[in-house]
Amino acid sequence: MSEVQAQIQTQIGAAMGSLPSQIQKEMESALSGLPSQMQEALSIDPEVLTSAFKVDFDEKEILELMSALMNQTENTADSILASLGYADPLSPSQIGFYPLNFKSKVEVENFLEEYNTLMEENGEENKVISYTDIVGLMMSSVTDIVDTISYALIAFVAISLIVSSIMIGVITYISVLERKKEIGILRALGASKRDVRRVFNAETMIIGFVAGGLGIAITVLISAVANIIVYNQLGIANIAQLPVTNAFVLIGISMFLAFISGLFPSSAAARKDPVEALRSE
Numbered sequence: 509m510s511e512v513q514a515q516i517q518t519q520i521g522a523a524m525g526s527l528p529s530q531i532q533k534e535m536e537s538a539l540s541g542l543p544s545q546m547q548e549a550l551s552i553d554p555e556v557l558t559s560a561f562k563v564d565f566d567e568k569e570i571l572e573l574m575s576a577l578m579n580q581t582e583n584t585a586d587s588i589l590a591s592l593g594y595a596d597p598l599s600p601s602q603i604g605f606y607p608l609n610f611k612s613k614v615e616v617e618n619f620l621e622e623y624n625t626l627m628e629e630n631g632e633e634n635k636v637i638s639y640t641d642i643v644g645l646m647m648s649s650v651t652d653i654v655d656t657i658s659y660a661l662i663a664f665v666a667i668s669l670i671v672s673s674i675m676i677g678v679i680t681y682i683s684v685l686e687r688k689k690e691i692g693i694l695r696a697l698g699a700s701k702r703d704v705r706r707v708f709n710a711e712t713m714i715i716g717f718v719a720g721g722l723g724i725a726i727t728v729l730i731s732a733v734a735n736i737i738v739y740n741q742l743g744i745a746n747i748a749q750l751p752v753t754n755a756f757v758l759i760g761i762s763m764f765l766a767f768i769s770g771l772f773p774s775s776a777a778a779r780k781d782p783v784e785a786l787r788s789e
Contacts, residue, residue: 613643672719673769680712680773684780691780701778708774709767716766720759724750 607613620639627635684691694704731748738747 613641617641617644669765673765676712676715676766677769677773679715680708680770681776683711684708684773684777687777688780688784691777692784695780704780705774705778708777709770712766712770712774713763716763717759719766720762723762724755724758 605616607616620637624636627633691704694707727750731750734748735746739745
């Protein structure tokens with residue numbers, strides 16, 4: 509109100525500058541109390557003013573209103589149609605490809621890579637297609653998990669093979685100690701050290717063959733049970749398979765490890781003196 513009073517007094521002073529001094533004084537004294545009288549005549553009740561304005565909004569609507577005020581966008585025909593879900597087939601924002609298999613996915617990816625390379629070579633970077641291989645990202649994550657599990661299983665299998673090879677060597681050596689008389693008889697009948705060595709090497713290879721065969725049979729049995737359970741639960745058929753070629757390779761590895769484990773005991777048996785071997789029992 510002080511600014512209003514100052515403006516009124518300024519205007520009155522400017523208007524009455526040309527009046528006689530007596531009239532001017534009277535007018536100034538009469539008008540000097542006008543602002544205070546107007547202020548006393550007009551009064552505002554804050555409570556009545558507050559009750560006059562009511563906002564019938566809940567918390568969610570207030571948040572939406574504030575968000576709309578803070579994020580003001582230009583309302584055009586395209587933006588309004590886009591907010592309503594309208595899409596023009598001639599100007600898509602993105603295109604989704606759904607290949608039938610992984611081979612088709614690789615072909616699509618190679619085509620896009622060749623196209624982007626051609627556009628970059630021609631200096632048309634605005635025509636380069638940006639794409640995201642969602643399946644590839646998912647498969648890479650799954651592949652990392654599977655590789656980690658595979659490495660852990662390979663470590664356990666390697667430890668098992670080492671332990672089993674040591675046990676085969678120990679068993680063969682115990683067999684050599686218990687069969688000294690047999691070794692002496694073979695040597696007395698004319699068998700050479702190489703023949704004795706071959707006998708024990710053949711025994712270890714037979715042990716490896718039997719062990720590998722039992723492992724393959726147990727694996728096939730467990731795979732069949734796992735396939736039935738997975739098919740009944742998830743509808744996926746033949747999730748666990750053991751190719752025939754891999755089965756023979758595993759049996760060969762088992763026989764080879766058994767042969768390596770029996771080299772030292774068979775050499776010890778071949779070095780036995782036949783006379784001492786016959787006297788052992």
